[in-house]
Amino acid sequence: MKSIFTSIIIIASLLISCENSSSNSKSEESEKNTQLEKQSFKKDKKLLNRKAFEENLEAFNSCKINKTGNGKCKKYLAKAVCEYYDINDLKEGNDYIAYDEIPKRLKELESWENIGAFNEKNLLSALDCLNNSEKPVLIYNTGDSYVHVVALKPDGKLFKSGKWGNISVPSCVSYFTKRNDSFTEKGINYAFKSANDLTIWTKK
Secondary structure: OHHHHHHHHHHHHHHHHHHHHHHHHHHHHHHHHHHHHHHHHHHHHHHOOOOHHHHHHHHHHHHHHHOOOOOOOOOHHHHHHHHHHOOOOOEEOOEEOOHHHHHHHHHHOOOEEEEEEOOHHHHHHHHHHHHOOOOOEEEEEOOOOOOOEEEEOOOOOEEEEOOOOOEEEEEEEEOOOOOOOOEEEEEHHHOOOOOOOEEEEEEO
């Protein structure tokens, strides 16, 4: 009888030991997978071109000097956004779409959404998407005869705008086809006359 109880105790101990070992193994495997995911994410981020806005501004200005016609240098904002975020949303085949085609494309894409008009509530949502979720945010005007599109600058400064009621406005990237003062980090009030007809889009 004593021998039977001893055997039972030994078997139970072995089972507990196996369970603990299996549990530890699963825990270690889970932790290892998490570390690999983090490493992969960091590796993916390193592949992004964090100088895309500045580099494409140089290319855009050079294009304007060397090519005639307003339609020749329209692709650089789409190119900069795609390169910065490593996306193909603003491409047509192997080339990038013109800036004035961007509003139409955003409405066609299920992977983008319209946050709404340019106001404090929607702007805070846009900045959260931009800086915390690292998603692109594009803003364009809807009321003028021409369309202009800008990209909000990630981790950019906020500027006080006297002409917009002394509110804080975010930094943006703006390539002007007709003006000579394009920039990659000024307040959005430098890109538009008014905030009244601006609409905000972000990638989901």
